[in-house]
Amino acid sequence: MLSVTCIAPVNIAVIKYWGKRDEDLILPLNDSVSATLSTDHLCTKTTISTCQSFTENKIVLNGKEESFDNPRLLRCLIEIKKRAREANKCKPELLDWKVHVTTENNFPTAAGLASSASGYACLVYTLACLYGIENEQISSIARQGSGSACRSLYSGFVQWQKGDRPDGTDSVAVQLASHDFWPEMRIIILVVNDARKKTSSTGGMSTSVKTSKLLKYRAEKCVPEHTKNLIEALHKKDFETFGRITMQESNQFHAVCLDTYPPCVYMNDISFAVVNMVHQFNALKKEIRVAYTFDAGPNACLYLLEKDVQEVLGVVNQVFPNDKLGDPEYIKGIAVDYSALPKADEQFTASGNNLLKYIINTKVGEGPKRIN
Amino acid sequence: MLSVTCIAPVNIAVIKYWGKRDEDLILPLNDSVSATLSTDHLCTKTTISTCQSFTENKIVLNGKEESFDNPRLLRCLIEIKKRAREANKCKPELLDWKVHVTTENNFPTAAGLASSASGYACLVYTLACLYGIENEQISSIARQGSGSACRSLYSGFVQWQKGDRPDGTDSVAVQLASHDFWPEMRIIILVVNDARKKTSSTGGMSTSVKTSKLLKYRAEKCVPEHTKNLIEALHKKDFETFGRITMQESNQFHAVCLDTYPPCVYMNDISFAVVNMVHQFNALKKEIRVAYTFDAGPNACLYLLEKDVQEVLGVVNQVFPNDKLGDPEYIKGIAVDYSALPKADEQFTASGNNLLKYIINTKVGEGPKRIN
Numbered sequence: 001m002l003s004v005t006c007i008a009p010v011n012i013a014v015i016k017y018w019g020k021r022d023e024d025l026i027l028p029l030n031d032s033v034s035a036t037l038s039t040d041h042l043c044t045k046t047t048i049s050t051c052q053s054f055t056e057n058k059i060v061l062n063g064k065e066e067s068f069d070n071p072r073l074l075r076c077l078i079e080i081k082k083r084a085r086e087a088n089k090c091k092p093e094l095l096d097w098k099v100h101v102t103t104e105n106n107f108p109t110a111a112g113l114a115s116s117a118s119g120y121a122c123l124v125y126t127l128a129c130l131y132g133i134e135n136e137q138i139s140s141i142a143r144q145g146s147g148s149a150c151r152s153l154y155s156g157f158v159q160w161q162k163g164d165r166p167d168g169t170d171s172v173a174v175q176l177a178s179h180d181f182w183p184e185m186r187i188i189i190l191v192v193n194d195a196r197k198k199t200s201s202t203g204g205m206s207t208s209v210k211t212s213k214l215l216k217y218r219a220e221k222c223v224p225e226h227t228k229n230l231i232e233a234l235h236k237k238d239f240e241t242f243g244r245i246t247m248q249e250s251n252q253f254h255a256v257c258l259d260t261y262p263p264c265v266y267m268n269d270i271s272f273a274v275v276n277m278v279h280q281f282n283a284l285k286k287e288i289r290v291a292y293t294f295d296a297g298p299n300a301c302l303y304l305l306e307k308d309v310q311e312v313l314g315v316v317n318q319v320f321p322n323d324k325l326g327d328p329e330y331i332k333g334i335a336v337d338y339s340a341l342p343k344a345d346e347q348f349t350a351s352g353n354n355l356l357k358y359i360i361n362t363k364v365g366e367g368p369k370r371i372n
Numbered sequence: 373m374l375s376v377t378c379i380a381p382v383n384i385a386v387i388k389y390w391g392k393r394d395e396d397l398i399l400p401l402n403d404s405v406s407a408t409l410s411t412d413h414l415c416t417k418t419t420i421s422t423c424q425s426f427t428e429n430k431i432v433l434n435g436k437e438e439s440f441d442n443p444r445l446l447r448c449l450i451e452i453k454k455r456a457r458e459a460n461k462c463k464p465e466l467l468d469w470k471v472h473v474t475t476e477n478n479f480p481t482a483a484g485l486a487s488s489a490s491g492y493a494c495l496v497y498t499l500a501c502l503y504g505i506e507n508e509q510i511s512s513i514a515r516q517g518s519g520s521a522c523r524s525l526y527s528g529f530v531q532w533q534k535g536d537r538p539d540g541t542d543s544v545a546v547q548l549a550s551h552d553f554w555p556e557m558r559i560i561i562l563v564v565n566d567a568r569k570k571t572s573s574t575g576g577m578s579t580s581v582k583t584s585k586l587l588k589y590r591a592e593k594c595v596p597e598h599t600k601n602l603i604e605a606l607h608k609k610d611f612e613t614f615g616r617i618t619m620q621e622s623n624q625f626h627a628v629c630l631d632t633y634p635p636c637v638y639m640n641d642i643s644f645a646v647v648n649m650v651h652q653f654n655a656l657k658k659e660i661r662v663a664y665t666f667d668a669g670p671n672a673c674l675y676l677l678e679k680d681v682q683e684v685l686g687v688v689n690q691v692f693p694n695d696k697l698g699d700p701e702y703i704k705g706i707a708v709d710y711s712a713l714p715k716a717d718e719q720f721t722a723s724g725n726n727l728l729k730y731i732i733n734t735k736v737g738e739g740p741k742r743i744n
Contacts, residue, residue, distance in 0.1 A: 213590075214586045222586075252631050259623055261623070263623045
């Protein structure tokens, strides 16, 4: 029996992926850019074992056995084995054995944080370790599990290039900057309370492509310009431009969701209270000090620099007062001296009590790695 | 002393006006289409007196004296007097006298229903009566008070044609169908509770034009197609198409608002609960029976046919239960037998208690008229 355990990070896009040109191969309509988050605070851990005696493939997700009969999961396994046969780095009989997959997140699934990216990245990375495949070859396989998973294969800042080839071989992730390129960068995730039923992002995306007249224009005209300018800002460590484009991208992505028929609505009143708080804070500072971005859910991810973390958390605490403030489970991640949070300007009035479930204070981090 | 009193209706757009190509003349980037609502339930009433002895122009809005030193108000008065001089239908000295304007709405201003359209339509119509000007000439003057006011000058369904001339003389409203063309059409306004500060539509629109990359594409490519198809559907009394385009237009308008930087957010969680309820109802009926549209605020306007009013109100009552249901002030307008509201399908679960302030049940109506 052979057994490999790996971890893989979550990533948060600043240039958003929304819309496939090929549903089957998961080829996107536009490039996207993300930061990989530290696995210290958010990651998926996957163990894959293979043994001649296993009679069937099995997968256990967060302690619960799930069906292996999932086309995306099967495709990842088939594609990896195909590469492994070509690479010829492992014993050929290994590829005939069944696998047992155990995978879990170190963050609550209920949080509504995208776990499919870290999940598929970890699955594909672990399989690659098991069968001795080079990491450069697995990006397009992870992509076929969940589009954004390809971005979770690299540390730092990552671009998923949409590619042009119909077979998708050039639709891969590349690293733009390593995790220590901009060491001051911090990410604070505000996990909000939400009662609404979630529209799946796969379903929403597909309906958007079919019905939104603005989506195609965004993908063709707006995203290339945003991407070019954001990468330039990243290389120059120009937070003002980086932050502005991040917010514009998030808003435009949600605009396209709203232009979908029927509309996909992922942000809620609490999300918009965060948007308002961020613009108020930046207006007060007369420059962009913090930027929000929202994925297909109501949680806010704030990008900011280390120097502003305490002050921004002071504002968050004033706008979103929470009974759990002293509780170490309320602000997770990099330690924060919550007793020293500064009082914010009086223009920041409370939106309501206990509107946030918890806060994760994290930073840009490394890619997947083998831990056994 | 001469004194004229007139009333003018509110209108609710189904093809949305959002974006000016000329801020000064109030020339829009695209056509818009609206229904004029019955003045029985929603209207502005304006009395204008003029007298040789008046020493200054005065305006009293809903019982409160306001400054006459408002450029839009002054422009309407100056332009009307200019036309009156050309038309030569009144005694010339009349045009030298000052005016006293008293104007009030028969609906609460706090409701967040656009009162500037009915307000400026009524002002300009009343001035036209006072000075004996033909109604055909006043659309472009009302437009200079508040863009959508030009649509409130006609009964039934009205198109504001954007026009092409730089001086705006062809940017006028025209009637598409009279108020009795589609007599079954009903409009139900759900006035929602909202704590948020309102972004003014003038300010929001101007920021959208400057910052939204999607706005120009919408105005040039999407709206002309929506307008053409909606007018066709109106003439054929094709509710399915009329309703679908109405919802798509509303969503695309709010998408452009969200694509604005900083974003303009007018809808709230209650608005989106209405959106969801409407799509659920139409899905159940396997056809579009009711369509929502939202202006620059959280209130929903539902377009539907008379035959579906009781059933839709039953659904509204189930999704938005309200302690004031028996109160005649809760469902205003056309009388509804609230004790006979049918029970809705169990899939319609309550969003929360008392989320609506009140409901106005109304229909398409006539244009402005003189009442003294």
